[in-house]
Amino acid sequence: MDSKSDTLLSENKKLKEELKELKQELAQSKKLSILGTMASSIAHEIKNPLVAVKTFFDLLPTKYEDEEFRGNFSLVVKREVERINELVTQLLDFARPKKPVFEKVQVDELVKHTLDLLSLQSKDTNVDVVTKESKEAFSVKADREQISRVFTNIALNSIQAMHNGGQLEISTLVNKTKVETRFSDNGPGITKENLEKIFEPFFSTKHKGSGLGLSICQQIVQDHNGEIKVKSTSSGTAFSIILPIYK
Numbered sequence: 001m002d003s004k005s006d007t008l009l010s011e012n013k014k015l016k017e018e019l020k021e022l023k024q025e026l027a028q029s030k031k032l033s034i035l036g037t038m039a040s041s042i043a044h045e046i047k048n049p050l051v052a053v054k055t056f057f058d059l060l061p062t063k064y065e066d067e068e069f070r071g072n073f074s075l076v077v078k079r080e081v082e083r084i085n086e087l088v089t090q091l092l093d094f095a096r097p098k099k100p101v102f103e104k105v106q107v108d109e110l111v112k113h114t115l116d117l118l119s120l121q122s123k124d125t126n127v128d129v130v131t132k133e134s135k136e137a138f139s140v141k142a143d144r145e146q147i148s149r150v151f152t153n154i155a156l157n158s159i160q161a162m163h164n165g166g167q168l169e170i171s172t173l174v175n176k177t178k179v180e181t182r183f184s185d186n187g188p189g190i191t192k193e194n195l196e197k198i199f200e201p202f203f204s205t206k207h208k209g210s211g212l213g214l215s216i217c218q219q220i221v222q223d224h225n226g227e228i229k230v231k232s233t234s235s236g237t238a239f240s241i242i243l244p245i246y247k
């Protein structure tokens, strides 16, 4: 190759990098402006549990001897503080996502880890979780903790969608360059109208949902040069997380 095409190639590479940086800056400023306009509803989300905690605290001196009150107190305060903690963690992840620290991660192992986390977080559901592992163990180039969060978020959404029970199937599929982890549920599905909005920050159809789950997942998967795909009908939903294979 002559030196002229060498220069062109490196110019092209430089331009591509600059474009990538610009896109990241744009995404960041969009996010901050969304956070700005959402500030009052975020404050509201935090204030509700705080008011519950404060009410119990105010009553504590006079009701300390009441055993039932003490029981309720520890239950409510714990639950509400956890809610604030979760919301603030999600907000931080959304506003300032951490750069992934890549390593070789075995997908089936990560699915197993997700199931362990899920069994802690959703003990009282009548959802059956079944896994279909690939024949061989495949690895992806990923930040273990971040992808584990993505898997947990997606699986939790499925479990929450099947409040009357159902089945969640987690399967791993592989081709030459990519590994797909698919979460299929037989819940009520997502309407066509909602399907266009589910990745928008703060979009939620749940009473106590922040609506940040999927937008954080999408950010993480994009930072991994991967892709999230959704298919939904009235008899169920399948989310696929597709990541570059690690060779």
Ligand SMILES: Nc1ncnc2c1ncn2[C@@H]1O[C@H](COP(=O)(O)OP(=O)(O)OP(=O)(O)O)[C@@H](O)[C@H]1O
Binding pocket: 153, 157, 158, 161, 185, 187, 188, 189, 190, 194, 198, 203, 204, 205, 206, 208, 209, 210, 211, 212, 213, 214, 215, 237
């Ligand atoms: N498997 C699913 N089945 C049906 N609806 C789903 C499924 N996954 C996501 N959704 C819809 O997408 C919306 C957005 O999901 P997302 O995870 O971003 O927020 P959330 O679950 O409502 O709140 P959070 O994740 O903060 O608890 C949900 O409120 C729900 O309406």
Ligand SMILES: [Mg+2]
Binding pocket: 153, 156, 157, 213, 214
């Ligand atoms: Mg969610």
